[in-house]
Amino acid sequence: MRQYPLCKVEAALRISAFCTAFVAERPVGYAFKGESHDFWESVFILEGKATVTAGETVYLLMAGQMIFHPPTEFHRLANAGDTPMKILIISFAADAFPIREHRICAFPAVSAICARVEELRSYFITDGRLLLRPADGISPISVQYTVNRLENYFLSLLEDGVRSPVEQVKSAELYSAAVSVMHRCLSDRLTAQEIARQCGMSISSLQKLFLRYTGMGMMRYYNNLRMQHARQMLERGTAVKEVALSLGFEDQNYFSTAFRRHFGFPPSLSRGDFL
Numbered sequence: 448m449r450q451y452p453l454c455k456v457e458a459a460l461r462i463s464a465f466c467t468a469f470v471a472e473r474p475v476g477y478a479f480k481g482e483s484h485d486f487w488e489s490v491f492i493l494e495g496k497a498t499v500t501a502g503e504t505v506y507l508l509m510a511g512q513m514i515f516h517p518p519t520e521f522h523r524l525a526n527a528g529d530t531p532m533k534i535l536i537i538s539f540a541a542d543a544f545p546i547r548e549h550r551i552c553a554f555p556a557v558s559a560i561c562a563r564v565e566e567l568r569s570y571f572i573t574d575g576r577l578l579l580r581p582a583d584g585i586s587p588i589s590v591q592y593t594v595n596r597l598e599n600y601f602l603s604l605l606e607d608g609v610r611s612p613v614e615q616v617k618s619a620e621l622y623s624a625a626v627s628v629m630h631r632c633l634s635d636r637l638t639a640q641e642i643a644r645q646c647g648m649s650i651s652s653l654q655k656l657f658l659r660y661t662g663m664g665m666m667r668y669y670n671n672l673r674m675q676h677a678r679q680m681l682e683r684g685t686a687v688k689e690v691a692l693s694l695g696f697e698d699q700n701y702f703s704t705a706f707r708r709h710f711g712f713p714p715s716l717s718r719g720d721f722l
Contacts, residue, residue, distance in 0.1 A: 481523030
């Protein structure tokens with residue numbers, strides 16, 4: 448049998464699972480509490496304008512703009528206008544994705560992405576937001592074809608390289624500085640007083656900033672950053688004891704308790720050590 452060389456092709460973007468896919472209208476004054484999770488999320492502003500917190504940066508997005516939030520990035524969405532805001536959100540896991548940090552893009556016609564979501568939802572049982580499972584009798588070929596079309600749409604946004612002009616919210620500069628302090632001090636177990644001192648602000652002023660841009664208190668946000676950092680270390684194979692010490696926990700059991708309280712499972716499961 449004759450041997451032929453094979454030229455390997457790497458997938459730049461490959462979606463492996465979905466969490467949500469929906470279109471929704473949000474009223475004036477709406478603000479999502481904010482979250483971080485271990486999968487991607489894409490947010491499209493169809494109508495109105497939104498304040499979007501992405502990690503330590505806050506943006507003002509207009510209709511026709513969208514953002515990709517990478518796994519573990521804290522993100523929050525609020526209606527920034529005086530009219531209802533219409534949004535489209537798709538959250539998904541990906542075995543491959545061509546970017547690592549959040550990216551803001553302009554998208555062309557609203558109808559194109561709405562059609563992709565409507566087509567995708569037609570193949571799944573949903574609860575309105577969540578895609579729960581494939582609908583009965585649906586061909587896997589049809590599902591894959593639909594997913595491939597969505598992947599190609601995402602690739603077209605990223606390949607065009609048109610990073611939409613976007614406005615950063617100037618009033619959030621102090622918030623961004625505070626988050627930078629927290630990132631630099633993940634291993635220090637800072638108190639609220641220490642964070643405020645390093646930022647040159649009062650505790651009450653910082654609390655107001657974090658409630659405004661994250662929907663949570665600053666210490667909860669700081670602890671969330673620390674636990675996300677711990678999980679990333681564990682997933683890279685770092686020993687639980689070493690992770691605990693790197694975050695300032697002298698007692699490994701105390702760290703394990705804090706980790707379980709935050710994520711709902713012990714550190715050992717993050718390392719893949721299923722017992």
